[in-house]
Amino acid sequence: MRDGLHLMERTDQYLRGEMNVSDRAAFEERMRSNPELQQLVDDQRVLHGGLERLALRPEVTKAYRAYRAGKWLPGIGGGLLLVGLVAGGAWWWRPQPAEIVEQPSAVVIPTEEPTEGSPATPVEGAHVDALVPKAKTVELAGPDTVVHTRTVVQVITQRVLQDGRADTLASAPKVVSTTAPLKQATQSLVPEKQVEQGVLTFRASEASSQPEYPGGFSAMHRFLQQNILYPDTVLTTLGLVTVSFLVDEQGRIREAEVVKGLAPVFDAEALRVVKLMPDWFPGRANGRPGKARIEVPIRFAATR
Amino acid sequence: MRDEDIIEALRTGPRDKALVKLYAHLPKVERMVRNNSGTRADAKDLFQDALIILLGKTNDPAFALTCSIGTYLFAICRNKWQEELRRQGRFSQELEAAPDEPTDLAPLLAEEHRFGLAERALRSLGDKCLDVLKRFYLLQEPLIAIAQAIGLAGEGAAKTRKYKCLEEARKRYRELLAKGAVAQPQHP
Numbered sequence: 001m002r003d004g005l006h007l008m009e010r011t012d013q014y015l016r017g018e019m020n021v022s023d024r025a026a027f028e029e030r031m032r033s034n035p036e037l038q039q040l041v042d043d044q045r046v047l048h049g050g051l052e053r054l055a056l057r058p059e060v061t062k063a064y065r066a067y068r069a070g071k072w073l074p075g076i077g078g079g080l081l082l083v084g085l086v087a088g089g090a091w092w093w094r095p096q097p098a099e100i101v102e103q104p105s106a107v108v109i110p111t112e113e114p115t116e117g118s119p120a121t122p123v124e125g126a127h128v129d130a131l132v133p134k135a136k137t138v139e140l141a142g143p144d145t146v147v148h149t150r151t152v153v154q155v156i157t158q159r160v161l162q163d164g165r166a167d168t169l170a171s172a173p174k175v176v177s178t179t180a181p182l183k184q185a186t187q188s189l190v191p192e193k194q195v196e197q198g199v200l201t202f203r204a205s206e207a208s209s210q211p212e213y214p215g216g217f218s219a220m221h222r223f224l225q226q227n228i229l230y231p232d233t234v235l236t237t238l239g240l241v242t243v244s245f246l247v248d249e250q251g252r253i254r255e256a257e258v259v260k261g262l263a264p265v266f267d268a269e270a271l272r273v274v275k276l277m278p279d280w281f282p283g284r285a286n287g288r289p290g291k292a293r294i295e296v297p298i299r300f301a302a303t304r
Numbered sequence: 305m306r307d308e309d310i311i312e313a314l315r316t317g318p319r320d321k322a323l324v325k326l327y328a329h330l331p332k333v334e335r336m337v338r339n340n341s342g343t344r345a346d347a348k349d350l351f352q353d354a355l356i357i358l359l360g361k362t363n364d365p366a367f368a369l370t371c372s373i374g375t376y377l378f379a380i381c382r383n384k385w386q387e388e389l390r391r392q393g394r395f396s397q398e399l400e401a402a403p404d405e406p407t408d409l410a411p412l413l414a415e416e417h418r419f420g421l422a423e424r425a426l427r428s429l430g431d432k433c434l435d436v437l438k439r440f441y442l443l444q445e446p447l448i449a450i451a452q453a454i455g456l457a458g459e460g461a462a463k464t465r466k467y468k469c470l471e472e473a474r475k476r477y478r479e480l481l482a483k484g485a486v487a488q489p490q491h492p
Binding site: 004043052299 | 308312315316317319320326327330348355356359360363366418420421423424426427437438441442444463467470471473477478
């Protein structure tokens with residue numbers, strides 16, 4: 001059994017592309033002269049394919065049930081589909097609030113003037129609801145140069161009534177995100193009041209936008225597809241590599257890193273291709289280009 | 305939802321809604337199968353296999369469709385059903401193919417047939433073995449983590465368990481292959 005076990009392990013390594021060049025060559029040489037080994041390798045590859053099929057089957061069966069149920073309720077089915085797509089869009093995009101401050105030990109009160117919620121243009125006889133989300137971001141650079149951020153969102157709803165008057169409804173400011181060490185930083189560096197004064201307005205209007213790959217999401221996908229060289233492994237692998245990177249003010253890609261990996265060969269390839277991407281259109285906040293963090297999941301699963 | 309959108313959803317997820325959408329192509333396969341001595345259940349099995357093949361293919365970065373998704377799925381089902389009829393000795397006439405059906409499906413289907421047998425062999429192993437194999441090969445968990453998760457003494461024990469399970473699966477797969485078995489046990 002020891003021999004069998006050892007051979008199986010070597011085969012796993014071979015299929016996963018974990019052998020170095022000379023081991024690999026030796027293994028392949030051995031395979032050429034040994035039909036039994038060749039069959040073992042092929043069987044193991046096929047069993048891996050079978051395992052993947054097995055894992056995919058529940059997904060396919062579940063979709064069948066949803067299809068049978070949805071046949072009688074086409075309206076609801078359509079609605080669900082839409083929600084699914086929207087969620088999918090939001091999933092890979094995770095904005096990083098505001099800018100990163102580099103000087104240590106400084107309380108940074110952004111100089112941006114708080115923008116007044118500009119009233120929506122009244123349309124003749126129309127009833128308009130305009131949502132103007134506002135986010136206040138305060139950045140504190142702690143003594144350890146780590147930047148802590150806190151984002152406060154206040155939603156201001158402006159309703160232009162039919163007679164042209166506008167009334168405004170503001171929700172209470174709500175802290176939507178605070179990085180953990182903020183509390184200590186606040187206590188040691190600035191009184192709470194001062195934090196509230198440091199206001200950077202971030203408005204979701206044409207002045208603010210997410211960074212975008214030139215040509216959009218599909219174009220990015222085509223680019224990744226065309227440039228990914230499937231790692232030199234005979235294995236059929238199934239899984240996601242999620243790469244996170246920063247799009248800076250110039251649209252350059254920086255600080256790319258694998259946040260959720262597969263095997264080292266796949267991670268390295270995903271990272272390589274992401275770094276190869278052309279410059280993006282930078283994201284904008286308050287009409288100014290800003291940094292933003294993007295996550296792109298790359299799915300690997302190929303059969304050779 | 306256009307074909308490209310569906311492929312994109314299959315690639316990046318969430319895939320469930322796109323999969324449901326793809327079942328719109330099932331009725332056509334049902335008609336083909338039922339007009340040729342099959343049942344609705346046969347059609348469903350064929351179609352689900354085709355979906356799994358498509359899922360595998362969309363994950364291949366080099367994959368590009370040369371026809372519509374509907375044609376592709378139908379072509380896989382048609383070829384497989386033709387094969388099944390031939391196997392049963394009931395083959396009478398060539399099932400009608402769509403004009404733009406891809407012509408290079410044979411190697412893919414031969415490979416998929418073997419994956420299907422492997423799937424059947426693995427399924428017959430039981431949950432304990434499947435769990436170990438899934439953890440090791442699909443989730444790529446380290447052996448030591450697998451040992452902890454399923455309550456084995458250590459890395460060595462997990463390694464042995466994995467070896468025995470895979471070896472048994474291989475034995476059963478070889479048997480099925482020798483028998484010339486069908487990938488999907490047919491419905492009674």
